[in-house]
Amino acid sequence: MLIAFFISIALFIVVVESDNVTITRTYHSYDSDETYQRFIQTIYKENAAVYFDSFEYDYDIHYKIRHEHPLEFEKYKYYWSENHEELKEYRHLCEYYFSGHDSLELFRTHYPNNTQPKSFFFHCSFPYSCIGIECQIETRFVLGVIFVLGLILSLYFARKCIMKEIKQMEKIRDQCTRPQYPRGPRFMPPMTPLEAPPPSYNVVFSSTSPPSYESVVRDKVTYTLPSYSSVA
Known part of the structure; x- marks a missing residue:
């Protein structure tokens, strides 16, 4: 004016x-x-x-x-x-x-x-x-239009900046409150052994009968163990 x-x-x-x-x-x-x-x-x-x-x-x-x-x-x-x-x-x-x-x-x-x-x-x-x-x-009309357009653009960019700041704050908040590992049970796949375990005692001696008394006394006891091979 x-x-x-x-x-x-x-x-x-x-x-x-x-x-x-x-x-x-x-x-x-x-x-x-x-x-x-x-x-x-x-x-x-x-x-x-x-x-x-x-x-x-x-x-x-x-x-x-x-x-x-x-x-x-x-x-x-x-x-x-x-x-x-x-x-x-x-x-x-x-x-x-x-x-x-x-x-x-x-x-x-x-x-x-x-x-x-x-x-x-x-x-x-x-x-x-x-x-x-x-x-x-009209000069006042032109100035009024320029003022209104400037006000609208200012509000638009201000709102855009505020929304950007809000999103950044929410992202930071989520990073601070989120646990390092996800909650709940975790599935562990079974481990594959590098080599086969040794046979059990029962397996070794299941086919072997105990020696007789005479054999023990005469020190003529022999044992034959079943052979097995290890799996790499």
Whole structure:
């Protein structure tokens, strides 16, 4: 709002309230100087016979206004009176006020009663505002759109960063609370022996009968053990 205020001052824009109609007064703007020159050429050179009754005075051409004809230039219509029938439907009007920077043709323009107009009127629809004799995009509207877009983007990236931090915190918490080994019984596969165990006592002596007494006394006892081979 403050920026728009200073821009209005720089462009010599004055806002006036009149009969529930807001009138924005604007002056010659060098930003639209090319448009202004085309306006003078079109209205006062090419189509002067449509809008004025011309007459010569002091070796200069003067122009008497025909009220029934608004000045039509490109997409605009300019009216010599704010009370024109076509302007009654609008609550906001633009008034272009003549100044020393304007073309001499405007100062040689007269009403039918020979008085001179000091301005003419036109209308700009939202979001456009009056700059010189034309409508340009409303500065406050542009600033508002930029502000809203900036706010939305800021909230989006802030939310994205917060969600990223939350996920990182959850990951760290899970790593701290998770046990080193999973809970519950663990399955151990059976171990394969490297070599076969020795035979048991019963296996060795199952087929061998005990020696007789006489054999023991005579020290003639012999034992024959069954052979077995180890499995690598």
